[in-house]
Every structure is written in structure tokens, then in C-alpha cells.
Amino acid sequence: MTKQIETEKPNAGNGGEENTDPRCVPIKLEAALPVGDEIAYPYYTYEEHQSWQIMFERQMELLVGRACEEYLKGLEVLQFPHGRIPPLNILSRLLNEVTGWKVARSPGLLDEKDFFTCLANRIFPCTDYIRCREEIDYTPAPDMFHDIFGHTPMITDPAFAEFYQKIGQAALNAEGEDRIRLQRIYWFTVEFGLIQSSEGLRIYGNGIVSSYNEVQHSLTDAVEKRPFDAAKIAEQDFDIWHLQPLLYVIESFEQLQEGFYDWAASRGLMPETDK
């Protein structure tokens, strides 16, 4: 099976033995990232805008009836243009209006501490370059299609946005094995989470919604689904290189937020007053 998934490699944790792509080497920041209106819109070629359009249109065809309501609402809020790569400064403004989050322009895969520091401060580090045409079905490296199309719509949801910040806060307090446990939780929720809605099983994981193959695979019977349990997920290994055989299902984003908080507090990663 080919390598068909997309993920934030800083949080990929185990399974990184095949990861030799220099674009997947984490960058340690030496200066603050530009945030919001500080981000200039770069020059993109016609082909790059076209790559966005191809990926955007084919994911949109797949997502209705598969993606959760909160993600689809996020798409409405953010109003991504079909045929043009969205500017990060506008995206940042729109996110800030709904959940107080901002976007920073990231040069690539960030060092774990830099990445989680951003999340803890309600800043989403986002690349502004797009994968080449040959990698349209899969890229091992971070790119803006995954970051923008995959991640930012869910950050418009208040409960998810709160949970995402808490992951960053907990990660900054985590040492040793707890860092691995947090990577697993990040993987099975932020990147590959499912939710049981009144209309059926739906996707909220950013790694699924931005992947042509995972979005078609994740809801099928080929995937084992288990109920969300942060303590159990924290001990569950995963494989970043293949379509996922196991996913966890939340009942609501409030359950996700509270379940994560309780687990993180039980590990001493979160002050009680933060709840």
C-alpha cells in the first residue's frame, strides 16, 4: 500500500523510521513568526493556484455527507476561494472573529516546542506553499492544503478551538512518555478523529478531510471504530504511512474537550483552574 496520508509530522510520534525527506526535519525558530496582518501574500504560479483548485474541488465533492457539521460550517465561515490560494492574513482575521485564534506563517515543519507554544497561545502555524503537482495525492511534507483546508475550518468551532489550545498547553508541560502519549491523542483526534452525529458517523480529523484517499476509506467497514477514551488512546500506537485501520469516535466536541482535560489533569499536565 502506498503512503497515502497527511499529517503534522512534529506530532507523528512513532512510525517515523521512513521519514528521511528534508522537508520533514523540524525547524527550530530563531525569531517570531509573522502573525495575521504581518503576513504578506506570496507570488504563486498559475499552476500552484490550479493545484489548490483541483484539490479543493475534489475534496468538496466528497465531504458532504462525510464531514461533520462543525467542519462544514467552518468552511462557510472561512469562504475559501475555489480557484485561488487563500491569503493567510484574511484567514487569520476570520478565525480571530469567531474563536480568537490567529494564523502565523510557518516556514515548514516546526520544532515540537515551537509548534505547541503557538497552539497554547491560540495561534495556528500555517505553511503558505503548496505541494507540487506530482504530490497531489500525497505529500510527506507539510503544505498549505493540509494546513488551511484540513485544519482551519475546525478551529472556527468554539469547543474544538478550546480543546486545541489545551493540547498545546498540556504539551508544554509534558515530559518523557507523556509527550508520546500526547502525540497519540493528537493523532487520533485532531488528525484522524470521527464523531457520531445525529445524522450518522462523520469526520472531523484534519488528516482525513484533506486526504483524497482517507476521506473515502475512514467511514468504511474496513476501519475498526472505538469509542473515544483519552486514557486508552494515549497508549495506542499508530502507523503514519498507511491508511488507518483504527479510529476513535467522539460523541461531541464537549466530550472531547472535557475527556482530554481530565486525562491531562490526571497526568499533572494542566492546572485545575483551567477547566
Ligand SMILES: [Fe+2]
Ligand atoms: Fe495536520
